[in-house]
Amino acid sequence: MSRPPPDPLYILRGSGAPVNTLHFYCGGDGPPLLYSGSGKGAVHVWNLNTRRAEQVLESHNSNSVIWLDTFDGSRSSLISQGRDMRLCLWDLSEGRSAVTDSLLTGAVGFCQCSLLESQPGSSLLAHPTQDMEEVSVVEMKSWTQVCSLRPDTKLGMLMSMKMWQADSGPVLCAGYEDGSIVLWDVSQRHPLSFLKPLPEPVMCLDVHVCSQKGISGSSEKILQSWTVDGQRTLQMHHSVQMTNPGVSQMRIRADGKILATAGWDNNIRVFGWKKLKPLAVLQHHTDAVNSVAFSDHQDPTQRLLAAGSKDQRISVWSIYSES
Structure with a gap:
């Protein structure tokens, strides 16, 4: 047992x-x-x-x-x-x-910022703006704007994002109100790939850079993971059905072994990251x-x-x- x-x-x-x-x-x-x-x-x-x-x-x-x-x-x-x-x-x-x-910033939504320390003393910060679909990436020490990322099609409000350093430069994954996820090339200021894993707003997401895999959650009972392949294209991966709907936030541990989620049902859930195997429900x-x-x-x-x-x-x- x-x-x-x-x-x-x-x-x-x-x-x-x-x-x-x-x-x-x-x-x-x-x-x-x-x-x-x-x-x-x-x-x-x-x-x-x-x-x-x-x-x-x-x-x-x-x-x-x-x-x-x-x-x-x-x-x-x-x-x-x-x-x-x-x-x-x-x-x-x-x-x-x-x-x-x-x-x-002028942003009125709930989308959290994402910080990338690309080199010592130099940090890029992605933040939501007054334009609720836009991500602004700034150099943090001077607040100088590096780029503005805004989808060409209507995806609704920016809900969640994560920026990281890829071999080709900084990339950013953003989740939107209509359930879409967009992978952006920050240096080139254009989208690399689109994916719509769920129909509900992407309330939260996280990416494990070493495994080139991410995961998103919403108001539904499903967690959906996805990968970034060699062509920097988003591909569906595993999904897992939860007992109760609604995830506020999720975090992958740095070693890429476990995932934790913050639930609307008052519970913390822990999963194995490789196959999203449920490991524990923490109740307090x-x-x-x-x-x-x-x-x-x-x-x-x-x-x-x-x-x-x-x-x-x-x-x-x-x-x-x-x-």
Whole structure:
């Protein structure tokens, strides 16, 4: 018989609002950190050794924080995206909590940004714009626009995206309201391939670059994976039927072994990435799970999975850490 799913290692409480987004930072000499963004505009910086918030950052005019990331290889350099249509750059070094720069995107949707550090000190940022079908790619230090990506046909609102570095240069995969996924060549500013895996809006997607395979989720019960072949063409791959509909977010662990999904049914689901084999249903939350994140810890025995929920709690799990 298979082992029952584990309980959380611990729960982080005190966000004071629904937890919309999570980001781990486990590098450097300091303690492992987890950044969380709340529905009331706060960013909590959690010290995972003490399991307490080291800092609480207030910005975005009390609007929801929907995406967070670190850059320049530093725990002190943080970027946040809020529903006030702004991106904020933070300097958290030496106890500071200063917004050093910001960008007004004009975007009113829920599409999260995507950050690509193409080389040390140089980062590309893809963000939604006031034109709800458009992706703008900017050089982050100067906010200089590199390109604007907009489909020629009507695909509806931009819903989700992921940018990464391919051999030929940066590429971006974008999911749209009509269920379409488009693979874009960022340097050439044109679409490489179209795919429509599901008829519903692409609520979330993720791509595992090493395996050249991605996955998308929607309000339906189906998860659909797809591949990027040698001609940079999207091809349907595996699909899996879930018990209940609705996925808010999904993340593939960096080693390409497991996938975690944040469910509208309050559950976290874990799948084997190779064949989308269901492995576990993690149950703790009393409301919809909005976000999942895997830690980037170098020690495989210290790998963690975190989930943020509408119930204002963050659950932290140790699961398949040595698989």
